[in-house]
Amino acid sequence: MAGPPTIALYWCAGCGGCEESVFDMAEQLIGVYEKTRIVFWPAALDARSSDVEALADGEIDAAFINGAIRLDEHVQMVRLLRKKSKCLIAHGTCAHMGGVIGLGNFFSSKQLLACAYQHAPSMATPKGPLPGQGADTGTTRHPLPGLLPAVLPLDRIVDVEAVIPGCPPPPETMAQVFDQIIAGVLPAKGTVYAHQKALCHSCPRRDTRPERITVSRFKRLQDTLWDPTVCFLAQDLICLGPVTRGGCNARCISANMPCRGCFGPTTAMDDFGAGAMALIAALMADGDETDYEALIESIPDPAGLFYRYSLAASILGKGRRP
Numbered sequence: 001m002a003g004p005p006t007i008a009l010y011w012c013a014g015c016g017g018c019e020e021s022v023f024d025m026a027e028q029l030i031g032v033y034e035k036t037r038i039v040f041w042p043a044a045l046d047a048r049s050s051d052v053e054a055l056a057d058g059e060i061d062a063a064f065i066n067g068a069i070r071l072d073e074h075v076q077m078v079r080l081l082r083k084k085s086k087c088l089i090a091h092g093t094c095a096h097m098g099g100v101i102g103l104g105n106f107f108s109s110k111q112l113l114a115c116a117y118q119h120a121p122s123m124a125t126p127k128g129p130l131p132g133q134g135a136d137t138g139t140t141r142h143p144l145p146g147l148l149p150a151v152l153p154l155d156r157i158v159d160v161e162a163v164i165p166g167c168p169p170p171p172e173t174m175a176q177v178f179d180q181i182i183a184g185v186l187p188a189k190g191t192v193y194a195h196q197k198a199l200c201h202s203c204p205r206r207d208t209r210p211e212r213i214t215v216s217r218f219k220r221l222q223d224t225l226w227d228p229t230v231c232f233l234a235q236d237l238i239c240l241g242p243v244t245r246g247g248c249n250a251r252c253i254s255a256n257m258p259c260r261g262c263f264g265p266t267t268a269m270d271d272f273g274a275g276a277m278a279l280i281a282a283l284m285a286d287g288d289e290t291d292y293e294a295l296i297e298s299i300p301d302p303a304g305l306f307y308r309y310s311l312a313a314s315i316l317g318k319g320r321r322p
Contacts (some may be wrong), residue, residue: 005061005181006045007032008040008052009091010073010081013101013151017168018092019043019066024171028178035182040081055084062181064164066091068101068312069152071131073145082158087186089177093167093262095154097272098312100167102151103304105311109147114263151312165194166248167262167309173247194247198266199259202246205231214285218298222256222274232258233283238305243275262309271315273306 011019022029032038035225039060052060063080063085082088093099104112118126131144156159164173173193180187186303187193200206209231219226219236226232232239232253239258248263261272270276299305305312 003243004035004037004125005184006059006179007036007038008063008081008085009038009043010040010063010065010077011043012065012078012095012154013070014067014092014094014099016043018094021092021166021168021171021174022064025175025178026171028171028175032178032182036178039165040222049080052080052084060085062087062089062186064089064091065154068094068098069102069154069157070104070148071145072148072187075148075157078154078158088154088158089187090128090154090160090163092169093165093264093309096163096165096313097264097310098151098153099262099309102153102310102312103308105150105316106303109149113147143217153313161189162191163193163264165192165245165263169193170251172249179288192245194245194263196267198244199244199246199248199250199253199263203231203241203243203250203253205229205253208234210234215283215295216287217289217294218287220298220300226256228256238280238299240276240279240306242280243269243272260305260308264310272310273314273316276306277302281290 008286009019009022019107025032038045039055040052040063047126060081063081065081065088067074067077069075078088090096094101098105103306107115113130117123117128117130120126129144131147139163162177164177177187177193195202200209203209208229215233215236217236218238221237224235224237226235226237233242237258240261241259243265244259244261245263252259261276265272265275280295280299284292296302303311307316
């Protein structure tokens, strides 16, 4: 590429943690600013979609998009960025798999809007316009962005070259990606900035995991005084490390919390939730039907646990390109 690489960053439906993963690069972010040309970053710079429209097709070398696709406005923007970019990167779990926001797919858009805008006790005007219906400003009527029928991962809308998993991604991974782009190397199609093997292979507690684990009933963290040095599964606490990609530096494990799967499935799985359920089934101690029911009942929210980050990208999802 001639001259400094051109960068864009955009935030769809998300909590802002992925934007923080860039700011958390600290002093390294200064180098990114000095060695690249950032043409679009609404979270940090005064920018308009018209600025992107004015660019030539393919003028952006790499566009980082975080957040799930929840609004029709998101669809328009990511398609525009796709057109203007050589490389599109799914930045974080929500762009990668739909993330926590994807759990909204268990409900209809109508139900979600009614809950948030009409039934919430804090709503001062429950009869006001809903997104997509328009807002009366006193002089003109401006439509608010419309909610899509379902949350979608980024790759259900546009082609994606690379994925940076994590909720949020580690800042050191972000620095690695930026360093490569600054060096003139764009990620190849299908690149995932994570390990091929499961988190268990790099877990600091791996040596305490028994060869064979059997569980008759799972415990809950708030009801248990657990050993901060021993494998969670060996203590009858659910940890999804065996079915989750490594590469997160075991941040949750190091903070004494079990893995919940934000880095997504390993290459051996097509559906993260299905892989998680298979893991639980493999841990079941031999017993009768009553024992199995007791084990299942000890998991209070199986769908919210196994599909916490990946429902929108799963075989249960409604993920079709609009």
